[in-house]
Structures are given as structure tokens and as C-alpha cells.
Amino acid sequence: MKTFIGNDGQYEIDDNGNVIQWMVDSLGKITGKIKEYKDAAKIPNPFDREAVKNMLKLLRIYHFSGRC
DSSP: OEEEEETTEEEEEOTTSOEEEEEEOTTSOEEEEEEEESSGGGOSSHHHHHHHHHHHHHHHHHHHHTOO
16 A cells, blocks of 8 residues: 545545545544545545545556556
């Protein structure tokens, strides 16, 4: 799993491409699961959506080249 910390919480990306959004408190501790997305295009916050899409592109490149 890879982790991205965005504006609306913490996003974890599974190996199969699912994105899980976690609720985070002011200290950075995970307090609960908000939603699981099968497609990164469905993330409502546009800044987080683009950042997660870019991270997925990087993961595909590294997976393709055999680095992960």
C-alpha cells in the first residue's frame, strides 16, 4: 500500500488500484474510514483527485519497470 496525505484526509492506494480515504484528526491519527473508491476520478476534491491520479501513474511506471 502507498499513502498520500491530501486536503480531505489520508488516501491509501492498494496494489490493485483501489483508493481508500481515511479520516484523520488534527494530530494525524486515523479516526475512521470515509470511503473506498474503485476509480480515482470519483474523488470529490479536485486537488486530491489529481494528486492521487499522478501517484497512480507513477506506480504504474514503477510496476512496469519492475522496481516495486
